[in-house]
Amino acid sequence: MATTTDLSTVRQSVDKANGLPNAHYIDPDVFLEERDALLFSQWSGIAVAADVPEIGDAVPIEFLGMPMLLLRDRDNQVRVYQNICRHRGMILVEEPRKIEGAIRCSYHSWCYGLDGRLVSTPHVGGPGQNTHESVDRKQLGLIEVRSKIWRDVVWINVSGDAPEFEDAMHEVIQRWSEFEQPVYHGGADSKFSLEVNCNWKLAVENYCESYHLPWVHPGLNSYSRLEDHYHIEKPEHHSGQGTLVYRQLNGENGAMFPDFPKLSQKWDTAAEYIACYPNVMLGVHRDHAFAIILTPNQQDKTTEHVHLYYSTPETDDALRAKNAAQWKEVFVEDIGVVEGMQRGRHAIGFDGGHFSPVMDSPTHCFHDWCASQIDAHRATKQAAE
Amino acid sequence: MSDALDRELLNAHERGDKTALVTLYSQAADNANTDDAKYFYMTHAYIFALDTGHPIAQQLRAKLVIAGREA
Numbered sequence: 001m002a003t004t005t006d007l008s009t010v011r012q013s014v015d016k017a018n019g020l021p022n023a024h025y026i027d028p029d030v031f032l033e034e035r036d037a038l039l040f041s042q043w044s045g046i047a048v049a050a051d052v053p054e055i056g057d058a059v060p061i062e063f064l065g066m067p068m069l070l071l072r073d074r075d076n077q078v079r080v081y082q083n084i085c086r087h088r089g090m091i092l093v094e095e096p097r098k099i100e101g102a103i104r105c106s107y108h109s110w111c112y113g114l115d116g117r118l119v120s121t122p123h124v125g126g127p128g129q130n131t132h133e134s135v136d137r138k139q140l141g142l143i144e145v146r147s148k149i150w151r152d153v154v155w156i157n158v159s160g161d162a163p164e165f166e167d168a169m170h171e172v173i174q175r176w177s178e179f180e181q182p183v184y185h186g187g188a189d190s191k192f193s194l195e196v197n198c199n200w201k202l203a204v205e206n207y208c209e210s211y212h213l214p215w216v217h218p219g220l221n222s223y224s225r226l227e228d229h230y231h232i233e234k235p236e237h238h239s240g241q242g243t244l245v246y247r248q249l250n251g252e253n254g255a256m257f258p259d260f261p262k263l264s265q266k267w268d269t270a271a272e273y274i275a276c277y278p279n280v281m282l283g284v285h286r287d288h289a290f291a292i293i294l295t296p297n298q299q300d301k302t303t304e305h306v307h308l309y310y311s312t313p314e315t316d317d318a319l320r321a322k323n324a325a326q327w328k329e330v331f332v333e334d335i336g337v338v339e340g341m342q343r344g345r346h347a348i349g350f351d352g353g354h355f356s357p358v359m360d361s362p363t364h365c366f367h368d369w370c371a372s373q374i375d376a377h378r379a380t381k382q383a384a385e
Numbered sequence: 386m387s388d389a390l391d392r393e394l395l396n397a398h399e400r401g402d403k404t405a406l407v408t409l410y411s412q413a414a415d416n417a418n419t420d421d422a423k424y425f426y427m428t429h430a431y432i433f434a435l436d437t438g439h440p441i442a443q444q445l446r447a448k449l450v451i452a453g454r455e456a
Contacts, residue, residue: 101438109432120455122432128424130455137456 019352037377045280240274
């Protein structure tokens with residue numbers, strides 16, 4: 001029997017609310033409940049399109065226990081399939097590789113095109129007889145997972161019944177409409193992953209708020225003080241923070257990244273950092289952007305996949321490396337606190353914590369969204385029963 | 386199938402040399418004594434051709450379709 005937590009105090013206004021109960025961070029049953037309520041039923045980030053840069057590139061990904069296959073098909077479209085053969089449910093692709101021809105199951109050699117069509121079923125009607133009237137290839141293609149590419153992030157909706165991506169994300173798409181232009185992944189030196197011993201939500205919560213910046217990132221104090229930040233809150237959609245004093249990075253000989261074209265004056269010194277619920281954290285600046293995709297591995301283990309983007313395909317190598325190193329330093333500084341909060345969730349009787357009504361509202365916004373989605377999920381489940 | 390071809394096939398499987406498997410299974414099909422054996426081996430050649438994107442795949446498929454062995 002799964003744990004049913006009381007979320008009533010979470011849904012209070014920020015001055016009265018508690019954070020999510022401990023079980024939402026440490027209980028495997030609640031982790032599974034949240035898998036369905038917060039991740040599979042929404043648009044979740046799973047990878048970036050840059051992970052499959054060329055036609056035929058295929059990458060197996062396990063997302064919350066589900067085997068997925070990310071690939072770029074012959075029409076240059078990025079697709080996500082369940083990584084299983086329709087015959088016996090065998091895993092199709094075990095490691096990242098380029099598919100030169102068809103996707104062949106290693107078990108009985110059923111073959112699929114990159115467009116998901118089942119193209120051959122060897123010996124299915126007996127030796128040397130590759131058809132059988134009961135095996136309708138048209139009905140047995142790869143199972144495609146609903147997906148959408150935005151800001152190079154591959155978003156998936158596993159349940160298949162979330163609103164259209166553009167509707168679900170319209171608030172943030174609209175807010176950042178000036179950044180609706182091509183982004184170019186910085187390449188191998190512009191991505192890194194961090195293994196963190198915490199529940200995925202703690203990474204979101206920490207990302208949302210600027211309250212911790214002077215304490216956890218003292219290096220930012222010299223130019224980006226707490227009072228230079230503002231909250232971003234769109235209940236039911238996203239939350240985050242912005243800064244008014246973004247300074248461009250300078251390299252040797254005054255090298256700088258080129259700006260994204262045609263941005264308004266606001267972005268000369270502004271930068272924004274938004275957690276797109278549930279598990280994608282985006283940042284935009286006049287001259288670069290980043291995406292962090294959280295892969296929840298267990299209730300207390302998360303992988304953060306960080307990718308940096310620029311306005312042009314080619315950028316200064318040294319400057320790009322410096323930028324990646326700088327961001328990595330910031331994100332590594334956060335690990336101690338998110339892991340500390342994770343350990344703190346084992347304190348029996350902890351009530352979820354008390355928010356600063358002034359400084360913590362973006363985090364509360366996220367908790368309120370989680371609680372509302374979980375409540376809705378429970379109501380649907382109960383009605384079905 | 387001759388012992389020599391059988392050995393070559395086993396070696397190709399061991400090496401994971403799928404291009405060689407296309408050729409060797411095609412040879413096995415050509416040398417088979419019965420239709421069932423012929424199309425069994427031709428199916429293998431076809432599958433490894435599909436797997437590797439070998440251009441002969443469509444020819445092999447056409448032969449199998451004509452023989453009523455493939456859709």
